[in-house]
Amino acid sequence: MATIRDVAQRAGVAVSTVSRFLNKNINLPEKTEQKIIRAIDELNFSPNKVARSLVSKKSEILVVVVPDISSPFFSHVVKDIEKSAHKDGFNVILCDTDNNLDKEREQINSLRNSFIAGYILVGAIDDVNDPCGDILKNMQEKGEPVVLIDRHNSDNTFPQVIHDKYLATLMATEHLIRLGHRQIGFITGDLRVYSALNALKGFKAAMANISKNESDMIVVEGGFDLDKGIRSTEMLLQKHPQVTGLVVFSELALIGAYNKLMEMGISIPQDISLIGIGETDLAKIVQPPLTTVGFDFAKTGELAYRQLKNLIVGKSMDERNITLKPEIFIRSSTRFLD
């Protein structure tokens, strides 16, 4: 690999001149510029990022932390972040924490001496009980650019993008209520996750209109994968065979619930109306297509990146907290209860 020294030597100028040229700091005379260009070309030189990073104390590297990249929502968000970031010349380091906050800690800490330009952290399990407070606090003190997506954000410390899961679950549940359902079950996500907790609140708020005390409400703690959806559905139906409507948090668990109902020979929506929180292709594709309350998460990644970018360049933002509102997609898995 040729260095800036080699280029300078070959062009017959000083390294600083080449450096200036590279950083377009100044208008050099046509003549020297040509010499430099030629030398760079002949040597096939390109400046070393690491050396550059060492002196400038920054890099063009972003870190994106997700609980599970193989989950459709997260992989879409990451894709959009990467796409936006790439346009600005940033590269993205992906950290998959496997829903393990210790791993998250470790990963972030191991990167903290690499002049990372900024971080985007996506909601993780146990976020509610232990919002990585120590690390985040430290990052804040150090002034490191951090943006949060669907994450517990005490004291509103960091800019964030939030999907209003409270409202989404409220809407979903109210939809069933409007259709005449009274015996409505809710399969939550892992309640140590910020947005899952909010969803539960939304469910309770909606149910409060038709049910006097909370203890009557039919709630089973679920999770974010297919398997959890299957098992939770089974459990819920066993304990509460009277349900006519089912609200399921998270896309994958919804598909799990769908699968379980089909397997049990329970007809959707004849026997049970099924509605999910979160929108994916999957919900549209199964038969019958599933009614969902979802978000246009094509925007999430880009919005989060934009926030981060503003943070990095020190530009003030119009709004530090972006809350995305849900939309209901009525398909064929819910019916009027006569």
Added chain:
Amino acid sequence: MATIRDVAQRAGVAVSTVSRFLNKNINLPEKTEQKIIRAIDELNFSPNKVARSLVSKKSEILVVVVPDISSPFFSHVVKDIEKSAHKDGFNVILCDTDNNLDKEREQINSLRNSFIAGYILVGAIDDVNDPCGDILKNMQEKGEPVVLIDRHNSDNTFPQVIHDKYLATLMATEHLIRLGHRQIGFITGDLRVYSALNALKGFKAAMANISKNESDMIVVEGGFDLDKGIRSTEMLLQKHPQVTGLVVFSELALIGAYNKLMEMGISIPQDISLIGIGETDLAKIVQPPLTTVGFDFAKTGELAYRQLKNLIVGKSMDERNITLKPEIFIRSSTRFLD
């Protein structure tokens, strides 16, 4: 941020001593070791990766290039690579090329001066016509560690992990033939992709047993997403309403085909037997569950990482080319044609 200098000063030793301690190059006397540990602790010091990288001319950063991280197969592979890599202390830069080879070129080139430890490239569109030859050749010359997954690999230049899509499609087609089908349609992937091309060969090989000339074979060029699967199925059925069996390459296109058939009121497997190449949860979940010929792609990422690791540490591998064999999962979407 404290530097190694600060630590040395505080501990009352030379920087080199601290460096030696950090790199465990030597056994220091208990006494000085304690002093250093204390200083490090008090200053909350951790060594700067960038500076380290500059002198060592290497880094703990891997680059993984995929055509589309939002596709289930790729996101699973990336997850496994990340997991394995993280155990060895590597971080992973994710490049999503959006199936654009120019973007791939650009991304890789922009990273070539960052002392990247190694690269894993996953099969992309146009790989067949233009296997990024210039860049890859250059990388080979420079001795940069590169591992390929499902990718055109002229002259067997790089270690690789391959899913035998030829065999998979052969098996799928033969399964339908065994069930008595003769009018079998095939929806390919994008034929500029290496493994899609192989799949087509597999289909033709199987069909050769029951069909004299190739021009009789029913083939429609498809793609890798849901939408392409839907459109290709529509087109195929329009031109060839006589088909009783359908082989679909790629997981997502399979689901698209399923969806289209359902929408058209075509019963699976009564009217048409449907079989897919590639295994995902989706195929298991829809009703009826779909027969597939798939791969245990839980292994792919880890295997590729292992190859790369060996390349990086200069360890010779048992096998440079790992070919993963498919397995048939017979479910309820194929039936005996009476």
Added chain:
DNA sequence: TTGTAAGCGTTATCAG
């Protein structure tokens, strides 16, 4: 065993 100093490839300061 420990310390001194050179150097990794840049950028930035400061003379000329």
Added chain:
DNA sequence: CTGATAACGCTTACAA
């Protein structure tokens, strides 16, 4: 406007 040269934070000969 250009050219030496000192950083940046670390590793590693080489010397003591």
